[in-house]
Amino acid sequence: MDVVVVTGSAGLVGGEAVRAFASRFDLVVGVDNGMRRDFFGPAGSVADNLAAVERIPNYRHHRVDVRDHGALAAVIGEYGTDVRLVVHTAGQPSDEWATGQPLVDLGVNAVGTMNLLEAVRRHGPEAVVVLTSTTKVYGDAPDALPLVETATRWEIDPAHPYHEHGIDESLRADGGRRTFFGVSKLAADLAAQSYAGLLGLRVGVFRCGSVTGAGHAGVELDGFLSHLVRSAVRGAAFPVIGHGGKQVRDVLDARDLVEMFWHYYLDPRPGEVYLAGGGRERSASILELIARYEYLTGHEVPFEYVPEHRFADVRCWITDTRKFRRDYVDWRPAHDLDDIVRSVHERWVEVERFGLDGFPVNP
């Protein structure tokens, strides 16, 4: 039997991994304890995502905390050498949340990842493992690049080699300043590389920038595009925080990220680190995104500007994915920025109408 294990299976990336892989494996084993709600309150709940993946016939859920090594090892041990692929997405995803609770963040992101890697080593060492790391491991290094300010965005200076294709894996991950989230994710990222380098585990590290999609429970502290659209659909003010709203991110649809994992699984390169993002053509500043959203949907985005910027909120990040595309020539993102905006919008319109879990908000 071919088994894929997805941690964080009720979350954005995990949920899309379950949906994509249900038809490619005999059994999808999900691990998620719903902790996103503990981090962000009811608005961060992934209960509806969990209900959706639980309707998939070959999906089996384990409500396990990745910090609990024994329980996690028991899950991997139950399926043992049938486990072909492990997609590790369970995690605490917010810089700001980590600042308030660095020990919990470290436990979930770093220790949780070590627990998983150790369980795989002991019970299913032939499995391919993909790890969702983050560009936040680079801390504020992107802000030291030469930047230029235009009317609507911060941009990497056109004379700099990163301008045309974006930032690649050669950016320095040490030095500079980073949040505790960046620390816990870097610890996990390096641990994964060591499990590959020292012990031969077939682990790939994907440093993600801004990944989103219809399954994102966007809140103020995590998932800016989803939160922006959610606010607009509700008519609530969206806080544009710092940098004049000109900070730039490139956005990748979670479904396209999951297809990167699939290509990696078919031809794993142990210990390799890849940046994962939407690239220049899917990049936008907050101001540009608001304008695009209003144009595409006709909905106005009421926003309030907060001058003080967030710590380590870099002014411009655009991902160069050429390393991955050189190694996996068939991968191309299928969803452009407009598709992403539309699918997130449709999801929040549906939630506004029917409520989470399909229950009406105002029956």
Ligand SMILES: NC(=O)c1ccc[n+]([C@@H]2O[C@H](COP(=O)([O-])OP(=O)(O)OC[C@H]3O[C@@H](n4cnc5c(N)ncnc54)[C@H](O)[C@@H]3O)[C@@H](O)[C@H]2O)c1
């Ligand atoms: N979405 C992005 O833009 C982005 C960017 C960079 C990195 N990442 C990383 O990718 C991963 C997935 O991101 P996402 O956007 O899907 O996040 P998400 O919050 O939507 O999903 C994570 C899931 O993990 C679960 N979880 C949290 N703590 C847990 C624990 N202790 N035990 C078991 N389950 C737990 C949550 O309940 C949630 O369902 C995260 O590790 C995140 O740091 C995401």
